[in-house]
Amino acid sequence: MLDTRARKTAIQTACSTRKGTVLQQRQQQIIAILSGSDGWVRGSEIAGKLGISLRTVQTDIRRINEACGTSAIESSTRLGYRLSDGTLPDTRAAQGNSARSTGRDFFEGQIIATMLFEKSWVSADELARRLFVSRSTINAHLLAVRRIVPRTGKAEFQAAVGKGIRIVASERDCRLMCMKLLNEDCEYDIFLGVGNFDCLRHDVAELDKVLADIFSDLPCPYTGPAFAMITNFIIVSIMRSCFGFTLPARARRCRDTHVRKIAAAVLDTFGYSFSAAEEYELLSLMNNMSVMDCSPRAQQDDPLQIAGGYGLVAEFLQSVEERCGIRILYDVELADAFEQHVDRMLERLNSGIAYRGRETTRLFGHYPLAVHLLRICLEPLLGGIRIPDAEAGYLVPYVSHALEKCQPGLRILLVTNENTGQALVARRMIQWCAEEVAGEVQMVPSYVFTCHSDDYLRDFNLIMTTEPFLALQFEQAILIGNTSDHGNRNTVRNHILRARKELDRRADAKMREDHPIESIDPDTLQTLSLACATGDSSAVLQALKTECSLNIAFLSLEAVGPCCLSIVARSDRSSIQHALCDPFTWNGKRMREVVLVRYSNDVDPVSFFRYAHRELNKQGYRF
Secondary structure: OHHHHHHHHHHOOOEOOOEOOOHHHHHHHHHHHHHHHOOEEHHHHHHHHHHOOOHHHHHHHHHHHHHHHOOOOOEOOOOEEEEEOOOOOOOHHHOOOOOOOHHHHHHHHHHHHHOOOOOOOOOOOHHHHHHOHHHHHHHHHHHHHHHHHOOOOOOEEEOOOOOEEEEOOOHHHHHHHHHHHHHHOOOHHHHHOOOOOOOOOHHHHHHHHHHHHHHHOOOOOOOHHHHHHHHEEEEEEEEHOOOEEEEEEEOOOOOOOHHHHHHHHHHHHHHHOOOHHHHHHHHHHHHHEEEEEOOEEEEOOOOOHHHOOOHHHHHHHHHHHHHHOOOOOOHHHHHHHHHHHHHHHHHHHHHOOOOOOOOHHHHHHHHHHHHHHHHHHHHHHOOOOOOOOOHHHHHHHHHHHHHHHHOOOOOOOOOOOHHHHHHHHHHHHHHHHHHHHOOOEEEEOOOHHOOOHHHHHOOOOOEEEEOHHHHHHOOOOEEOOOOOOHHHHHHHHHHHHHHHHHHHHHHHHHHHHHHEEEOHHHHHHHHHHHHHHHHOHHHHHHHHHHHHOOOOHHHHEEEEOOOOOEEEEOOOOEEEEEEEEEEEEEEEEEEEEEEEEEOOOOOOOHHHHHHHHHHHHHHHOOO
């Protein structure tokens, strides 16, 4: 089985670019799905993702293997399909330059393209000669051509006995038809009856890079199809001008900044100078094209604005930010429930009713930071009373849920060439799946991603795309569907959770390097044990202040589990210390372990406590 890098090398040769087609798009999608999987993939799963039948999947895989001349994709009746160790050669190279689309619509497009570059009548015999087909083949397709031509502006299809056929349309409509025929894939074979334009491929690739630099700086760049239309406009303008077809002249040049930049780029790349009329046509085209909102979409809102109408919650949030340096987040529903719970708790305490917390020990051990915030930030707001452990256990979920939203968010990038509506559907699906890990989702078209791929690969934790050629070209890119069906949502959710685990693993590795777990100094531990044995809280606090140089106003002590004393304090440096000690009694409980956690402004407290909890539990300490 190929590893990730070897798999990428194996499939890159089958990658389809915007300027040429190696395999059919559906076959590329199958390869991309298999390359993004760690093992076998069932045929029914592939069929569900692509919206095709299982029989079609089997046929496409057989054709891929035939094109490779080897079993590039292994199959198993019980397990499904996976990529083998064989490479996937470039099938276009095997077919040569004669490989062309042969579909009915494509051939009708060739007829229309040939007629558009004629200034007068053209006979069916001449069309047959240029397209290397028989006259009867031309006649068989003319009825469809007659229906297609009037769909663009005021274009007309005319036929006359003894003269032939022609298309009557304004130059603007002729160029628009050429742009439609060229389509997003830039299939130059559509102009077979006009001439050989393969020489444009290299220049257009260079032009794409220049245009991507211009458009990627826009707050809302054009969508992938819109970018292709602008590129096609430039190609068609050059081609039509070479054959002597010009737009009606205009006296003044366009002053739009982006049009001027594009005109300069075309002049540098092709040596072609736009006319004033072409500049205004380009401006009109750009103004009518769809754009994509590439601003990040996070799952979080400003906490103080949300909870501004809740007195106690707002004060608690402000105290947490001032005393602990943490901005925790509450939505309206959670803030309301939290404040009501605190009010009912105060009524119970005033009435002498005591709650028994069944989950107190577990919650205190899992969420030490939440308990710490309740002790040093909420208790002073309640008149300095100490919240009983059982009651605090019921308040911990409110705080811990808000803290989960404060962890460093997963940055997700969606690369898509879909239209604006379909792109928004795909982004909302990803946002919905990423909500539980506080993910931030940003969306860009493929040309922007390709232009700045190094930056995006460095800055984002997860990259998803609806474009098969990108999934094949970049091993970090994961192919997803653009629908929100159940299977696609599960696939997206699994990838997001996997990326979240990888992000946590890297964060823990960095924390482990910067803040290794240390042992408490024996003398400090002895002094602390003696102070705890007295049962006097003030003596313990004084010992911590003297021996550990801690500010007791930012310190909390909790009995975690049956035998561990947890000490959490804000300090001028971050550290994690632990030790086993001689047994002593604290609040009626026998203690044999001490954990001292200090946090400061040099770390993110939420991430730091998550790391401390995981590391100490790995070593058998309850925290």
